[in-house]
Amino acid sequence: MRREAKKGALGLRQNTPAERFFNGLITENPTLVLMIGMCPTLAVTSSAINGLGMGLATTFVLALSNAVIAMLRRVIPSTVRIPSFIVVIASFVTLAQLLMQAYVPTINKALGVYIPLIVVNCIIFGRAEAYASKHGMIPSFFDGIGMGIGFTCAITVIGLFRELIGAGTAFDIQILGEGTIFGGTVGAYLSLYQPISIFVQQAGAFFVLAFLIAAMNNIKLKVQKKKGDEET
Amino acid sequence: MRDFMSMIRNAFILFFITLVAGASLGVVYQVTKDPIAYQETLAQNKANQAVFADAGAFNELGKDPDAFKAVLEGKNGITIESVKEATSLEGQLLGYVIQMKSRGYGDDIVFTVGIRHDGIKNGTINGISIISISETPGLGMNAGKIIVPQFVEKMALRFTVVKKGQITDSGSQIEAISGATITSKAITDGVNVAVAYYDQALKGEQ
Numbered sequence: 001m002r003r004e005a006k007k008g009a010l011g012l013r014q015n016t017p018a019e020r021f022f023n024g025l026i027t028e029n030p031t032l033v034l035m036i037g038m039c040p041t042l043a044v045t046s047s048a049i050n051g052l053g054m055g056l057a058t059t060f061v062l063a064l065s066n067a068v069i070a071m072l073r074r075v076i077p078s079t080v081r082i083p084s085f086i087v088v089i090a091s092f093v094t095l096a097q098l099l100m101q102a103y104v105p106t107i108n109k110a111l112g113v114y115i116p117l118i119v120v121n122c123i124i125f126g127r128a129e130a131y132a133s134k135h136g137m138i139p140s141f142f143d144g145i146g147m148g149i150g151f152t153c154a155i156t157v158i159g160l161f162r163e164l165i166g167a168g169t170a171f172d173i174q175i176l177g178e179g180t181i182f183g184g185t186v187g188a189y190l191s192l193y194q195p196i197s198i199f200v201q202q203a204g205a206f207f208v209l210a211f212l213i214a215a216m217n218n219i220k221l222k223v224q225k226k227k228g229d230e231e232t
Numbered sequence: 233m234r235d236f237m238s239m240i241r242n243a244f245i246l247f248f249i250t251l252v253a254g255a256s257l258g259v260v261y262q263v264t265k266d267p268i269a270y271q272e273t274l275a276q277n278k279a280n281q282a283v284f285a286d287a288g289a290f291n292e293l294g295k296d297p298d299a300f301k302a303v304l305e306g307k308n309g310i311t312i313e314s315v316k317e318a319t320s321l322e323g324q325l326l327g328y329v330i331q332m333k334s335r336g337y338g339d340d341i342v343f344t345v346g347i348r349h350d351g352i353k354n355g356t357i358n359g360i361s362i363i364s365i366s367e368t369p370g371l372g373m374n375a376g377k378i379i380v381p382q383f384v385e386k387m388a389l390r391f392t393v394v395k396k397g398q399i400t401d402s403g404s405q406i407e408a409i410s411g412a413t414i415t416s417k418a419i420t421d422g423v424n425v426a427v428a429y430y431d432q433a434l435k436g437e438q
Contacts, residue, residue, distance in 0.1 A: 046368060076249070077242045084249050091253040095260050102267035105275065109364060167371075197411050200368050 015135060017142035024146025030123045031154035031209075032216045037123035041155055042205040044114050048171050051159030053111045054118075055152025057100070061092045062124050062151075063144035066132040068092075070140035073133050085128045086119070093118045123151060154212070161208045166199030275363060280316065280329050282361035283346030288321035290329060299433035303425050309335030309418075310425050313342065315434075326350050327358055328434050334422035337414040338366045341375070345426040349434065356387040360423065372415030379419050382406050389427065391420045 012019035030036050037058075044054045065088050069076075076084045097115045100108040108115075118124065127147055132140040164170050168177030175181065176193035198204050280290045293315045304310065313331040320326055327348040333340050342365075346358035360380045367373050383391070388404040396410045408416035 072249070075245065077238075077245060080242045080246045083246055087246075087250050087253050091257055094257055098260050098264045098268070102264035102271065105271045197371060200371065 015139045017138060020139050020142040021146035021149070024143060024148070025150040025153065028147075029150040029154060029216070030126075030147050031151055032213050034126075036126050037121050037151060040114065040117065040121055041158065041209065042202065043117075044111075045155050045159040045162055045205055045208075046200050047163045047167075047169075048156055048160040050111065050114075051155035051157075052152065053107050054114055055148065055155050057096055057111065057115060058118055058121060058123070058151055059145065059148025060096055061089065061118050062127060062148040063141055065089045065092050065124060066127055066144035067137050067141040069128045069132040070135060070137045076133075081129075081133065085125060085133075089124050089128070090119045123147060158205065158208050158212060161212075162199045162204050166195055166197055166201075166204055168193055168195045279331075279344045279361045279363045280318070283329055283344050283359035284318040284326060285359075286320065287318035287326050289319050289323075290316045291319065292316050293328075296433040299429055302432055303428040307421065307425055309340075310422055312425065312429060315429070318346065324350070328430060330426040330429060331363075332422040332426055334418040336365065336367050336418040337372050337412065338368065341365045341367070341415070341418055341422070343419065343422065345423055347427065347430045347434075349430075353387075355427075355430065355435070356385055357383045357423070357427075359384055360419075367412065367415050371409060371412040374409055375412070375415050375419055378409050379406065379416055383423060389431070390424050391427075393417050393420050 012022065024030070028034055031038075031041050040054055040058070045051045065085075068088050069085060072084070072088075093116065096118070097108070100111075100115070127143060131143050135143070160170055164175060168174060168180075173181060176190050177195055178191055180187050180190045182190055199207070277290075281287070284290075295312070295315060300312065304312070311333045313333050315331075316329040318326045318329055327346060327350060329344050329346050331342065331344045333342050335341075342363040344361050344363065346360070348354065348356045348358045360383050362376050362380065365373065365375060367375065383406070386403060391404055391406050393408045393413070393416050394400075394405045396407055399405045399407055406416065406420050
């Protein structure tokens, strides 16, 4: 029984890089399970590409700030840990923005206004406080990667659904509605689609998020039930 | 006394962390400064070229403060960012490129307006090119496809936005994107200010 308790996500050994990665991606997915970082989840997911870019930028900041905070965890006194964390996080965000401006201007153009908001994304601060300040550098780094990729997947999928239902496009390619890229009979049927524009507006984010969480919970319950059946 | 000492120690550690962070950001800033400036001129040239495909050079013009005040009076959220003259390779004046910033629904929309002034088609809109826009996908983001082409080759003192399908005068009316009236109005108002500035400050010059 005691051995069981030590097991982490997906039955992997705790605090190993792989366990941390799958923990962030599935077991403790920040968006769909922990429900943190809701502001970017609701605000930037009006298209799939925005979600993807925001997710990747967040992953970069999360992984590096987690690693640096874990490295400094014995140096930073607990009374000034919050300002210290903010300084580290804000530095990486500024770094990410400067690099994107210089070398990938197209992505920077699409995400420009959202990048500074990463500083106040509570996933980053939450992981610094809850994990990186108590664990070593390598597991913290992979915790950041896992959480970041989990966040990226979740908001890209939300963005994809909102874009598809609300504007008929997926990654800016017209799939449904007028001007669809599909030809022939399929194209003729698809072009009949009328976009439901509420989905690209703010309210749509709540609808899609709710459905995704419901789907995730459904899968989790089924897995648990299956496990229960096997044990008895 | 011990409390005081630990406070000093904590403050020193925090100071040291901010010092290292600041110094490393300074290094990155220095390294990326030139590439960023280069990317900006690249984007700028592309936007200029987009509204004056036949121009060979663009020269920044001084701003006329009186005309500025007059055309921007009562226009909230609209600014003129720069005024340039477009010349052909032989140095002949073709027209003006006015860069506008106008408050949209999501954020500021930055775009260039090319106004022809070559003695033949004085005052017609040669083209509009959007430099940065972040409006709602499927609605305001379609401005480049729906709103911008409507201005091309038109000449008017003032453009007005009307609902889809209600155009009575195609010379001065712009059909709004349904569901994105704010975006449509932002761009149209910006173009109006650019045209007004042209009339006040540039038209007379030869």
